[in-house]
Amino acid sequence: MKKYLLVHLLTFSAIFNLAAQGFDFAPVGAKWYYSELNFALKVIPHTIESVSKENYQGKWCSKLVSSSNDIVPNPVYVYSQNDTVYWYSPLTNQFETLYDFTAEVGDSWVVGGVYSTDGHGNPIYADTVTVDSISRIPINGDSLKVWHISHSFYFDWGKRIFERAGNDQLFMPKLGLIEAYVWGLRCFDTPDTAFHFVPYPCDTIYSTISTTLAPNESAGFEVVPNPFHEKITITSGTPSAVFSFFLYDQTGRMVFRQQNAVGILEINTALLPSGIYYWNVEKGGVVVKRGKSVKNWI
Numbered sequence: 001m002k003k004y005l006l007v008h009l010l011t012f013s014a015i016f017n018l019a020a021q022g023f024d025f026a027p028v029g030a031k032w033y034y035s036e037l038n039f040a041l042k043v044i045p046h047t048i049e050s051v052s053k054e055n056y057q058g059k060w061c062s063k064l065v066s067s068s069n070d071i072v073p074n075p076v077y078v079y080s081q082n083d084t085v086y087w088y089s090p091l092t093n094q095f096e097t098l099y100d101f102t103a104e105v106g107d108s109w110v111v112g113g114v115y116s117t118d119g120h121g122n123p124i125y126a127d128t129v130t131v132d133s134i135s136r137i138p139i140n141g142d143s144l145k146v147w148h149i150s151h152s153f154y155f156d157w158g159k160r161i162f163e164r165a166g167n168d169q170l171f172m173p174k175l176g177l178i179e180a181y182v183w184g185l186r187c188f189d190t191p192d193t194a195f196h197f198v199p200y201p202c203d204t205i206y207s208t209i210s211t212t213l214a215p216n217e218s219a220g221f222e223v224v225p226n227p228f229h230e231k232i233t234i235t236s237g238t239p240s241a242v243f244s245f246f247l248y249d250q251t252g253r254m255v256f257r258q259q260n261a262v263g264i265l266e267i268n269t270a271l272l273p274s275g276i277y278y279w280n281v282e283k284g285g286v287v288v289k290r291g292k293s294v295k296n297w298i
Contacts, residue, residue: 025080025099025164026050026062032171033186033202035250036068037278043252045203046182048072048171057088059095071182072171087172089113091125098172099161103131103147114173116154127155127173137162139195153227156294159274164188165195169250169276176294183276184250206252221281227294230270234281239263244282250275269295 028050036046050062054077061077068074077088078098085099089112096112103109108130116124133148145163154176158169165188187202188195196202220237234245245265247256255272258265274295281289 030190234265248278
């Protein structure tokens with residue numbers, strides 16, 4: 001009898017907790033689709049999915065499972081309360097604010113429990129988010145509120161937060177200039193809604209860049225600065241070296257190509273939008289170096 005009452009008490013407690021939380025950011029079945037550049041240099045869907053509801057660390061949480069382990073903790077636990085989303089950080093061993101959907105222009109909140117380093121290598125354990133402006137976008141017959149944000153340069157994230165869906169680049173702030181090639185929210189689906197932010201199917205896989213790489217030829221090539229703003233300079237280290245340079249945006253679309261450059265190449269990037277870019281240096285049709293650069297948000 002006591003066991004029976006305990007089970008019912010725990011069930012009632014969980015239901016009451018869920019009801020008190022109200023808005024559910026990650027109902028079971030919710031799925032985020034991002035773009036990911038895999039080891040074969042194909043752009044594949046990276047997914048984060050809400051697979052269950054669990055009582056975790058005293059909170060009624062959504063358990064989110066990621067298709068790769070280097071972007072968010074896997075699994076990651078989140079819950080919603082009063083239009084604010086919290087996530088459990090293994091770094092601080094407590095729940096931290098992730099999204100504040102009540103924020104107005106000029107408001108700020110701190111995303112704790114994330115990790116980066118400043119320009120001197122000093123650790124940073126939180127990212128401060130500030131709302132610069134608010135707008136709306138039409139999507140799939142709906143109108144989504146959009147928070148345009150600024151945050152610490154030392155974290156990769158994005159500059160827009162979509163109502164109900166979250167950030168438009170990564171699920172949460174991540175160490176700046178990360179080598180895990182995941183970027184760009186493609187779609188956010190739940191059992192009741194479907195928000196598609198790209199003009200192609202959410203699970204599209206496509207090739208963008210040559211898979212041939214000759215790392216022994218990469219010595220001497222530099223692509224600077226990183227981050228960049230108005231220009232990128234590519235130097236070969238050998239004045240007579242002939243090479244080609246290819247620059248791709250976050251969707252894998254080529255935005256710049258220069259073939260048969262000699263010694264040094266300087267390209268004007270002033271008109272490129274802020275964001276993450278991927279590049280290849282080739283010699284004789286073979287990729288000798290590739291990397292990732294960020295254009296300043298300012």
